[in-house]
Amino acid sequence: MPRVVFAAAVQRHVPAPPVTVDGACVRDALEAAFVHTPRLRGYVLDDQAHLRKHMSVYVDGVAIRDRTELSETVTSNSEIYVLQALSGG
């Protein structure tokens, strides 16, 4: 099962320990993680459920490119890192 890790900056506002979740793509994995911490969703995704402008998601060390649909596939061994971009602070 993929593992989702949230960077420290967001945890200043919403505690979010790493979670292992079901999901075959980034969208599914993140939505599953948000079930554990619903308030986190609005910190990562905007009103249209797109990745916020100044957030980034890495899958196994590679930044995703589809910031709208979050369609990149993940494997059962994937590490998904959700972190703030180096902008917008």
Next chain:
Amino acid sequence: MAPQILAATRKGLFTLEADGRSWRIARVDFLGDNCSMVLADKRSGTIYAALEHGHFGVKLHRRGAGQTAFEEIAAPTFPPKPEGLIDTDGFGKTIPWTTLKIWALETGGANEPGLLWCGTIPGALFRSRDHGTSWELIRPLWDEPKRQKWFGGGADLPGIHSILVDPRDDKVVRLGISCGGVWVTRDGGESFANEGNGMWADHMPPEAMYDPNIQDVHCLAQCRDHPKQLWVQHHNAIFRSIDDGQTWTECKDVKPSVFGFAVVAHPRHAGTAWFVPAIKDEQRIPVDGRLVVTRTRDGGACFETLSNGLPERPAYDLVYRHGLAISDGGDDLAFASTCGGLWISSDQGDHWVEAPMRLPPVHAIRIVD
């Protein structure tokens, strides 16, 4: 002296209390975070604070009377944007259906406990009927085709920064929009009209100069006890209306400058209002480096320059549209700047006292009577 001043700053929410003839910081919330707006609900004693995280978006927090801590509550959010819909502003920029800034936050009328109004960038109006626990987008304004003629002023996108609930009728709500002029609903948000004949925009082509729907209203204010009297601090002028905002008249010969962002109206005295002038508009600094306040007591025929207690040294403080506040009684004034200065007057601006601190850049202040 007013008992408390709330200052929403780039680095947190500061609560100041009078300390003899001076002021002290009594409380700091959200230190380090960008607090874009604060509201003190006089009906319930609740404090609302809007945060604008660079990475994590817009959030709203609430602290009830007697509570020690803020709790995060729902922030206004947009519904899913219909697939294929093209939604652009007056300059052709795509309007994102996501809340980028809480730019105005006001209570409903005295007979509407729990009702709040919120204006945002992009330019939308939201309403809560449950103390901010949930919000609804006011569709009649959002779906108004004329909205697509609005455009951003200093901001990249148009937004609603002024919300005035009419003291005579809670269902009448006026909005100041940059750049979209003055809009009013007389049925509690079911329908809206753009009003503002008489305003003109010197930066627009001649054909568009007098269009009420593109006016760059920086701030809109209303006299509580003479509510037909309204004021607009506009991009290139100060305008006054004495007929409920139906028509607007420009105030002439305003020194040192007609440019500024803030205006407050005296709650009881018709014709009395205060402004904080600056050089327009690419510079946005006080004229000659002198930070002053201007006041009119005769409906804008004459303006006094108030500087007693304000810096005699060069000062390049700019005061945003929500950075000037007046108490319900009308004697206490306060204003705060982008340089973190805060000045208070208890005699309608004749004398000012500088708070003994430098705050982070100030977005908005409120006087809590």
